[in-house]
Amino acid sequence: MTSSAPAKKKPSVRVRADKIKDYRCKNLIAVIENPKDIKNIGTVVRNVNALGVEKIYIIDPRRSLPDDWQEMREKNSLSKTSVSAIKWSFVKRFDTTEACIDHLKKNRFVSIVTSPHMKGKKNAILDEVDYTVQAKLAVWFGNESRGISDLAVEHAELCVSIPMFGMIESLNLGTTSGIVLYEVTKQRRAYQQKYRKRNKRVPLSKGA
Numbered sequence: 001m002t003s004s005a006p007a008k009k010k011p012s013v014r015v016r017a018d019k020i021k022d023y024r025c026k027n028l029i030a031v032i033e034n035p036k037d038i039k040n041i042g043t044v045v046r047n048v049n050a051l052g053v054e055k056i057y058i059i060d061p062r063r064s065l066p067d068d069w070q071e072m073r074e075k076n077s078l079s080k081t082s083v084s085a086i087k088w089s090f091v092k093r094f095d096t097t098e099a100c101i102d103h104l105k106k107n108r109f110v111s112i113v114t115s116p117h118m119k120g121k122k123n124a125i126l127d128e129v130d131y132t133v134q135a136k137l138a139v140w141f142g143n144e145s146r147g148i149s150d151l152a153v154e155h156a157e158l159c160v161s162i163p164m165f166g167m168i169e170s171l172n173l174g175t176t177s178g179i180v181l182y183e184v185t186k187q188r189r190a191y192q193q194k195y196r197k198r199n200k201r202v203p204l205s206k207g208a
Contacts, residue, residue, distance in 0.1 A: 025054055032056070042078050042086070059095075127183055
């Protein structure tokens with residue numbers, strides 16, 4: 001009499017990866033422009049991973065990060081500040097803002113920038129924008145002290161701001177990215193679950 005071998009259980013990491021796969025926001029990139037603090041980079045990477053953003057681009061003219069993503073994953077300072085999220089989030093670095101803009105345009109991404117002040121041709125409050133209109137979207141966050149650059153604003157379709165009701169009119173990079181990306185991913189995740197394709201507003205059938 002032969003006994004059937006017990007089914008192999010998937011490792012917990014693989015189980016988790018399979019579970020969250022359908023909830024990740026496709027064609028959504030977070031861009032950090034010239035961050036000066038490695039801790040802030042780690043915090044944003046953690047936010048990106050936790051909220052299901054597909055990729056993160058970092059404009060790093062000081063070359064404080066390695067070019068290769070695999071090397072970034074092994075960088076202890078990033079692993080520690082991101083609580084190991086760097087191991088699970090795709091990161092690409094650029095030397096200049098121009099290079100990042102060119103790369104995004106080549107791949108047909110539309111950029112929006114974030115700022116506590118009104119900048120650019122169009123400005124809007126964070127929760128008054130529909131973030132599902134563009135199939136491919138890049139959300140930019142500026143330097144901790146100088147904010148977003150004029151060049152990034154010039155090439156962005158929209159500038160969004162978080163409404164403030166206190167005497168302080170700005171938030172740190174980690175907090176700002178968390179608030180903004182939460183709103184963006186919430187909308188795009190709901191859209192993805194409702195529609196088959198980003199460029200066709202066709203509701204999913206009940207049996208799908």
